[in-house]
Amino acid sequence: MRPLLAVIQKELRAMSRDLHGLLVLFVMPAVFILIMSMALRDTFALRVSEKVRWQVWDADHTADSAKLVTQLPPPEASVVVRGPADVERALARGGIQVGLLIDQGYSASLADLESARAVVTVLAEPGMPPALLAAFRAEVQRAVTMQRAAKLLEPVRAMAQEDHRPWPTLEQMAGSGLVAMKFHRGAGAELTAVQQCVPAWLVFAMFFVVIPLSTIFIQEKQQGTLPRLRSLRVPMATLLAGKVIPFYLVNLGQTALMLLVGRFVVPLLGGDTLWLDVDWLALWAVATAVSLAAIGFALAIAAVARTTEQATTVGGVANIIFGALGGVMVPKLVMPLAMQKATWLSPMAWGLNGFIDVFVRGAHLGGILGPLALLLGIAGLCLVFAGWRLREL
Amino acid sequence: MLKLHDLRFRYTAADPWAVDEVSFELRRGEVLGLLGPNGAGKTTLMALISGLRRPQQGEIRRAPEVAARGGFALVPQDHAFYPMLTCRENLEFFAGVLGLGGSTRRERVDAAIAVAGLGAVARQRASQCSGGLKRRLNLAIGLVGDPQLLLLDEPTVGVDPQSRAFLLETVRNLRTRGKTVVYTSHYMEEVQAVSDRVAIMDHGRLLCCGALDAVLAESNPRLLVRPAGPLAGPVRAALIAGWGLEPGGGDGGWLSFAVPAGRPVEAVLAELRNQGVSVIRFVYGNNNLEDVFLKLTHRSLRD
Numbered sequence: 001m002r003p004l005l006a007v008i009q010k011e012l013r014a015m016s017r018d019l020h021g022l023l024v025l026f027v028m029p030a031v032f033i034l035i036m037s038m039a040l041r042d043t044f045a046l047r048v049s050e051k052v053r054w055q056v057w058d059a060d061h062t063a064d065s066a067k068l069v070t071q072l073p074p075p076e077a078s079v080v081v082r083g084p085a086d087v088e089r090a091l092a093r094g095g096i097q098v099g100l101l102i103d104q105g106y107s108a109s110l111a112d113l114e115s116a117r118a119v120v121t122v123l124a125e126p127g128m129p130p131a132l133l134a135a136f137r138a139e140v141q142r143a144v145t146m147q148r149a150a151k152l153l154e155p156v157r158a159m160a161q162e163d164h165r166p167w168p169t170l171e172q173m174a175g176s177g178l179v180a181m182k183f184h185r186g187a188g189a190e191l192t193a194v195q196q197c198v199p200a201w202l203v204f205a206m207f208f209v210v211i212p213l214s215t216i217f218i219q220e221k222q223q224g225t226l227p228r229l230r231s232l233r234v235p236m237a238t239l240l241a242g243k244v245i246p247f248y249l250v251n252l253g254q255t256a257l258m259l260l261v262g263r264f265v266v267p268l269l270g271g272d273t274l275w276l277d278v279d280w281l282a283l284w285a286v287a288t289a290v291s292l293a294a295i296g297f298a299l300a301i302a303a304v305a306r307t308t309e310q311a312t313t314v315g316g317v318a319n320i321i322f323g324a325l326g327g328v329m330v331p332k333l334v335m336p337l338a339m340q341k342a343t344w345l346s347p348m349a350w351g352l353n354g355f356i357d358v359f360v361r362g363a364h365l366g367g368i369l370g371p372l373a374l375l376l377g378i379a380g381l382c383l384v385f386a387g388w389r390l391r392e393l
Numbered sequence: 394m395l396k397l398h399d400l401r402f403r404y405t406a407a408d409p410w411a412v413d414e415v416s417f418e419l420r421r422g423e424v425l426g427l428l429g430p431n432g433a434g435k436t437t438l439m440a441l442i443s444g445l446r447r448p449q450q451g452e453i454r455r456a457p458e459v460a461a462r463g464g465f466a467l468v469p470q471d472h473a474f475y476p477m478l479t480c481r482e483n484l485e486f487f488a489g490v491l492g493l494g495g496s497t498r499r500e501r502v503d504a505a506i507a508v509a510g511l512g513a514v515a516r517q518r519a520s521q522c523s524g525g526l527k528r529r530l531n532l533a534i535g536l537v538g539d540p541q542l543l544l545l546d547e548p549t550v551g552v553d554p555q556s557r558a559f560l561l562e563t564v565r566n567l568r569t570r571g572k573t574v575v576y577t578s579h580y581m582e583e584v585q586a587v588s589d590r591v592a593i594m595d596h597g598r599l600l601c602c603g604a605l606d607a608v609l610a611e612s613n614p615r616l617l618v619r620p621a622g623p624l625a626g627p628v629r630a631a632l633i634a635g636w637g638l639e640p641g642g643g644d645g646g647w648l649s650f651a652v653p654a655g656r657p658v659e660a661v662l663a664e665l666r667n668q669g670v671s672v673i674r675f676v677y678g679n680n681n682l683e684d685v686f687l688k689l690t691h692r693s694l695r696d
Contacts, residue, residue, distance in 0.1 A: 006489025010475065010482075017477045224473035231443040231467040232538070234490050 003234055007242025014216060015246065021212035025250060029205030030261045033197050037262070037271045040193040042131055043334065052136050054098035057084045060119075064107035064147060068120075071143040072100075091125050098136055099123040110144075110151040120144060146170045191333075191360045192272040198262035199355030200328040203348045205258070206251045206290050207322065210298035210315035213247055217302035218311055226390075236387055244295050244383075251291035279364045286358055286368060289375035290351035296382030297347070303389035322346040350374045394456045394542060394573050395419040395442065401450035402441055411437040412448070413597035419542070419575065421456075424568050426588030426605075427577040428682060434597040435577040436470065439546050442575070443467040458541045463491045465542035468535035470550060472527045476520035480511050480530050483519055484537050491538045501537050508566070509533035510559060525556025532560065542573045549583060561587055581682035593686055600689040608685055615684055616650040616658055621671035624648075628668045636661055652677075 015021060054075050058065045069075070076096060081087060087099035101121040109115045122140055124133050150157075150170055160167045220226040229239060262274030298315065305311035323329050326346030335343070343349040354371035357363035395418070402412040412434045419425055429435050440446040442453065443465065459465050474483045484502040493501055506515050509529040514522055519530055528548060535543055545564070549557045564587045567574055578584050584591060585605065592602040601608055624632070632638035637651045652658055658677050665672055 002492050002494050003490040006486050009489070010478065010486045013482065014475060014477050222471075224469040224471035225475065227440075227445055228467060228469055228473040228534075229490060231445050232487070232490060233444070233462055238490075 004238050004241055004245075007234075007238060008245050011216075011242060011246040012249070015212065015250065018212060021215075024208055024211060025205060025254060026257055028208070029201040029254065029258055030265075032201040032204070033194075033258060033261050034266060034269060034271075036197040036201065037194045037266045038269060040197065040331065041271060042129060043331065044191055044193045044196060052098055052132060053096045054100060054136070055081050055087050055090055055096050056100040056102065057081050057087050058102045059084075059104045060102050060106040062107035064110060064151075065102045068102065068106070068140075068143050068147060069100075071146070072139055075100075087123065091123060094125065097125045097128045098133070100140065110148045113152075142174070146174055149173060190275075191356070194262050194266050194272045194274050195359050196331050196356070198258050198274055199359060200331070200352055202255060202258040203290055203326075203351040203355065204319070204323050204328045205254050206287075206351070207294040207297065207319050207348060209247050209250060209294050210301055210319060211312055213243060213295065213298040214302035214305060214311035214315055215308045217243065217299070218305060218308045222307075236390055240299065240383065240387060240390075243299060244292070247295045247298070248288070248291050251294065252287065255287045275359065278358050278362070282358045282363060282365050282368055283355075285365055285372060286351065286354035289354065289372045289379070292379035293347050293351070293375040293382070296379040296386070299386035300382040300389075303386040322348040325349070327352055347375065347378055394421045394459055396454040397442070397451070398454070399451035400438070400441055400448045400453065402437060402446060402448050410597045412441060414451075415594075415597075415599045416451075417592055417599065417602045419573060421541075421573055422568065422571045423589040424564065424574040424576055424587050426584030426591045427575055427594060428579065428581060428584050428591060428686065429577075429594035430579055433579075433594040435594055436546055437597075438594070439467060439469075439544050439575070439577060443544055456541075463538035464540055465544065466535040466538055466540040467544045468532055468546060468548055470547045472519075472531055474519055474527075474530060474534055477518060479516050479518050480522065480526075480533075481506065481515040483530060484533060487534045488537045493538070501539060504539075505533040505537040508536055508563060523553075525552045525559075528552045528556060528560060532563065536567075540572070543567065543575070545574060545576045547578055548576070549578070549580065557583075581686070585682050591682065593682075593689060595690045601685070609682070615677070616652050616661060617676040618648045618650065618662075618665065618672050619646055619674040620648065620665075621673050624670060628670065631668060632665070636664055 052073065054073075056069050056075050058069065084099075084101055087096075087101065090096045091099055099122075101123060103119045103121070105117075106119040109117065109119045120140060122133075122137050147170075150173075153173075157167050217226075226239070230236075259274065259276065263276055267273045297318075301311050301315045301318075305314060323346075325343060326348035327335070327343050328348055332340050332343055332349070332352075350371045354368045354375070357368050357371070361367070397418070398416050400412050400415045401410055403410045415434075415438060417425075427435050427438070437446065441448050445467075455464075475486070478486065481502060484505055485498065488498045488501050506512055509532055511526065511529055511533055514526055519527065522530065528551075532545070532548060535545070548564075549560050552560070561583060564574055564576060568587075568589075574587075576584060576587055588605055590603060591605050591608045593600045593608075629638070632648075632650075639649045639651060650661055652661060662672060662675065
């Protein structure tokens with residue numbers, strides 16, 4: 001027991017003095033979580049939270065066209081638009097994101113079912129986020145549809161008024177209150193950017209132990225400390241456990257820090273708050289399984305590589321590929337179906353799915369056995385391989 | 394204390410034997426100097442003795458006090474410690490992996506620091522120590538377990554003369570404390586300075602092994618002569634043919650003669666005078682290990 005404690009203490013001391021390693025393991029993922037939680041906020045939101053900057057040129061100059069504008073979010077009020085050219089100039093400058101051009105004859109076309117000519121044009125700036133543009137276009141389409149419905153139903157409304165019968169407002173006719181949108185969340189939370197980014201970058205950071213772990217290990221091989229320890233009859237199992245336990249503690253530290261960032265720091269910047277009313281046993285189980293898989297992978301790399309350059313290159317590139325493929329860098333839900341299936345090739349995806357199951361689907365231990373089995377399986381294989389490769393040290 | 398019998402080892406089946414039929418016995422309290430050029434097989438032999446490699450043939454017998462945990466220590470050529478830890482932390486770590494704890498560990502660490510003269514830098518990170526201090530720390534780590542057998546693999550490589558002298562003195566002190574030491578080096582003067590017995594290796598084979606005086610006596614005494622001027626060609630040829638002048642000799646103005654046993658040195662000097670060679674200095678005396686090595690391998694130790 002004493003040799004193991006000595007190895008663990010040495011490892012923790014060495015890590016605590018490696019500033020660059022600490023930055024990579026703790027600061028890098030926290031920064032990624034902050035940036036990506038803000039960047040992906042609208043990708044995960046049901047409503048567009050950002051206000052669209054837009055201008056309108058109304059060539060119709062009718063009560064209908066004026067009413068259309070009032071039914072949309074307010075445009076850039078201080079700008080006087082003298083024609084469509086002004087709108088296009090504003091778009092070119094980047095001053096607005098959308099120009100709404102209402103042609104002459106808009107009011108007449110509302111009652112003309114035969115007309116197929118477009119009388120309202122949504123002119124968008126090319127760099128505008130597609131989700132934002134789609135939401136604005138849907139708002140315009142909804143307003144036009146309701147105006148046309150009112151126009152077509154005008155004779156019926158007149159008869160109803162003559163008979164003193166009630167006539168619904170446009171909002172009542174649209175029946176938007178009849179449809180509710182909810183996520184089936186079980187005991188979990190809505191999948192927001194922060195619920196996606198915290199586990200994603202946490203898994204990525206946990207796998208990044210490959211850099212410090214393999215570097216230290218290969219330096220020990222090259223400098224002769226490992227052979228020296230072996231000559232002192234320190235069992236390989238003790239040496240491996242002396243790596244696994246400290247880096248497991250580091251991974252748990254990363255988990256705690258990233259949860260705190262998601263819970264308290266991201267909301268300060270205007271992002272969503274990480275929902276943490278989870279099964280903590282399940283959360284610990286996923287974190288442990290990801291940690292063991294990451295450490296096993298790092299030891300396998302360290303056992304194969306001959307130089308620190310080889311280890312950091314192979315480990316770093318493999319991590320980036322795992323991250324890109326596993327839905328860390330690009331969320332799985334925005335991937336095409338074939339790519340979503342391919343995420344299963346990445347161990348990071350197994351960990352991420354386990355975390356998402358806990359955070360979003362409110363899964364308990366029984367609900368995450370699949371990801372746990374995969375992660376622990378790869379951890380076991382890697383550790384056995386590393387032990388076998390290092391047996392002759 | 395340690396007995397090696399017909400040890401053979403090679404790294405792959407395609408390689409030549411790195412250690413080839415090596416046998417010797419190590420007695421308690423002696424310093425064995427293991428001498429050989431780079432690539433002779435010294436480090437591999439140390440790895441076999443320390444159990445890092447298993448011999449493919451032969452056997453190693455260790456006395457119980459050596460076979461016990463911490464009974465021997467290998468001090469490798471490399472700086473085999475942790476540069477980001479302090480000297481004391483390194484020693485505490487290695488004491489810890491040997492299972493030492495509490496006051497025993499403190500005492501052993503303090504003792505190792507004292508023996509290696511590291512008191513002034515004990516709390517300094519190892520990476521910030523000079524080359525000589527790193528060598529001392531390397532040695533101190535070997536001493537922290539208080540081993541009976543110490544395997545020192547080229548312990549003075551790359552150190553300044555003061556540190557070298559300190560390390561050699563430390564080895565001599567270890568012998569007086571009853572420790573057994575295997576000291577490998579390709580510096581003959583070091584091996585000659587600290588060893589009771591000497592083993593010479595080349596190409597994996599043990600060429601000789603014995604008491605230092607006995608090994609030195611195995612080669613002929615040498616006469617070094619400094620003539621007043623260069624030798625004429627016919628004179629040189631005559632001295633090579635008849636008087637043991639080594640061909641190619643004359644480096645730094647000195648001529649080297651291997652004087653055969655039974656031939657008086659005065660006769661060689663008289664012949665030089667007869668040949669018209671004016672001698673301004675000469676040295677005659679015991680051989681050194683370089684001569685022995687040259688005789689055994691027909692090449693210089695530093696080739």
